[in-house]
Amino acid sequence: MSTDSIGNPSDRLILPQYERDDASHPALDTPEYFSTSQRSPLRPLQLLPQNLTEITGPVLGHERVGETDHDLTVQHEGEPLGERIVVSGRVVDSDGKPVPHTLVEVWQANASGRYRHAGDRHPAPLDPNFSGVGRCMTDENGHYRFVTIKPGAYPWRNHDNAWRPAHIHFSLFGRAFTQRLVTQMYFPGDPLFYQDPIFQSVRDPKARERMICEFDLDSTIPEWALAYHFDIVLRGSHATPFEAEEDDDDD
Amino acid sequence: MTTERSVELTPVSQPATTPSQTVGPFFALPGGLPWPDGPDLLPPHAPDAVMLRGRLSDGAGEPVPDGLIEIWQSDERGRFAHPDDPREQATDFRGFGRCATGPDGEFWFRTVKPAPLPTPAGATEAPHINVTVLARGLLDRVVTRIYFPDDPMANATDPVLSAVDPARRDTLVATATADGFRFDIRLQGDDETIFFAV
Numbered sequence: 163m164s165t166d167s168i169g170n171p172s173d174r175l176i177l178p179q180y181e182r183d184d185a186s187h188p189a190l191d192t193p194e195y196f197s198t199s200q201r202s203p204l205r206p207l208q209l210l211p212q213n214l215t216e217i218t219g220p221v222l223g224h225e226r227v228g229e230t231d232h233d234l235t236v237q238h239e240g241e242p243l244g245e246r247i248v249v250s251g252r253v254v255d256s257d258g259k260p261v262p263h264t265l266v267e268v269w270q271a272n273a274s275g276r277y278r279h280a281g282d283r284h285p286a287p288l289d290p291n292f293s294g295v296g297r298c299m300t301d302e303n304g305h306y307r308f309v310t311i312k313p314g315a316y317p318w319r320n321h322d323n324a325w326r327p328a329h330i331h332f333s334l335f336g337r338a339f340t341q342r343l344v345t346q347m348y349f350p351g352d353p354l355f356y357q358d359p360i361f362q363s364v365r366d367p368k369a370r371e372r373m374i375c376e377f378d379l380d381s382t383i384p385e386w387a388l389a390y391h392f393d394i395v396l397r398g399s400h401a402t403p404f405e406a407e408e409d410d411d412d413d
Numbered sequence: 414m415t416t417e418r419s420v421e422l423t424p425v426s427q428p429a430t431t432p433s434q435t436v437g438p439f440f441a442l443p444g445g446l447p448w449p450d451g452p453d454l455l456p457p458h459a460p461d462a463v464m465l466r467g468r469l470s471d472g473a474g475e476p477v478p479d480g481l482i483e484i485w486q487s488d489e490r491g492r493f494a495h496p497d498d499p500r501e502q503a504t505d506f507r508g509f510g511r512c513a514t515g516p517d518g519e520f521w522f523r524t525v526k527p528a529p530l531p532t533p534a535g536a537t538e539a540p541h542i543n544v545t546v547l548a549r550g551l552l553d554r555v556v557t558r559i560y561f562p563d564d565p566m567a568n569a570t571d572p573v574l575s576a577v578d579p580a581r582r583d584t585l586v587a588t589a590t591a592d593g594f595r596f597d598i599r600l601q602g603d604d605e606t607i608f609f610a611v
């Protein structure tokens with residue numbers, strides 16, 4: 163797109179604008195998830211215009227990623243117990259553009275549903291060979307890949323006999339402050355979905371499906387590991403505010 | 414121009430993004446999200462270093478001991494090390510900090526005070542720091558902004574600050590301390606901090 167017709171770019175800031183997608187996200191105030199009651203803000207959110215601070219964001223490089231950070235099964239002397247899996251996919255934006263060279267952080271419980279965390283009181287064994295922490299950078303096409311152990315489900319005290327479905331926590335930066343996303347990846351067909359208020363806090367069933375990975379035969383490693391595919395979609399940007407005005411119609 | 418549009422842009426009726434979920438209580442695994450250098454944005458002897466401290470509390474006024482605070486800001490000349498900032502670039506400043514709250518809900522950063530910024534509408538934003546708050550019990554991040562008590566003139570004309578409820582405006586302004594600033598974040602309650610939708 164040429165910007166010549168609207169003057170010298172140095173006279174006028176032209177910034178990308180990131181499209182909002184409130185319908186896909188959970189309401190902060192979700193009473194079924196008990197911890198929201200004292201912690202979710204109750205006043206309406208104020209709209210923050212997307213200026214320089216919002217459309218920029220941390221550019222974190224490979225210095226943040228250690229040699230074995232992408233493979234959670236080789237971070238200790240021995241091998242962790244459990245079902246070895248490959249988790250891979252693409253980070254894209256909602257315009258379909260890949261998000262290259264962005265940091266992906268993951269953390270998870272071990273195969274028996276226990277986190278290596280002092281606050282985790284679930285009486286299931288810790289695994290001396292599993293920390294449950296990983297990171298990697300997306301490549302130039304937005305691809306990422308981890309090797310890990312399939313996490314176990316675990317109980318929590320939200321309601322009577324409450325269990326979290328098996329999940330891997332994901333943290334993404336994208337390219338801009340507006341794109342920051344922390345989410346959880348779930349596994350297909352989990353029988354615990356119906357009673358989990360965190361999963362169900364996303365009201366749109368189609369949006370919930372976007373948190374569930376798919377079995378990925380092509381990425382399995384024969385006689386070694388099963389595989390799951392999980393694409394992550396961050397907010398997309400319009401190239402300029404002027405395009406935003408003309409593109410924003412339904413279609 | 415630094416942004417490019419994809420040639421294979423598909424028409425989107427609804428931008429189907431991946432939903433947010435809570436960061437949960439267990440993000441602070443050894444080697445996990447709380448990076449060792451997370452709260453310290455500066456090299457050891459940086460001359461302009463300021464300490465930014467605060468406390469995260471809930472609707473009962475209790476400290477939130479399992480929160481994660483992230484900041485994003487310009488350097489002291491208003492520059493971001495980022496390709497989408499179309500102005501002249503020259504900064505090595507990381508601009509990003511991350512600190513897990515302690516048992517008393519306290520967090521800290523060692524950083525510099527940012528500078529005023531131009532907006533596309535031709536206004537000037539007063540120096541500010543963007544803040545992301547993540548915690549168990551927050552299904553999505555919440556976002557706020559830190560402004561500074563020593564910028565009364567710039568704050569008075571800041572387009573964001575002047576648009577919020579005057580009775581609550583003070584929740585966005587830090588207070589001065591001996592070695593920097595203090596900014597407490599109250600998630601809920603009568604003095605609830607102003608939070609933004611970005």
Ligand SMILES: [Fe+2]
Binds near residue numbers: 271329437
């Ligand atoms: Fe979890």
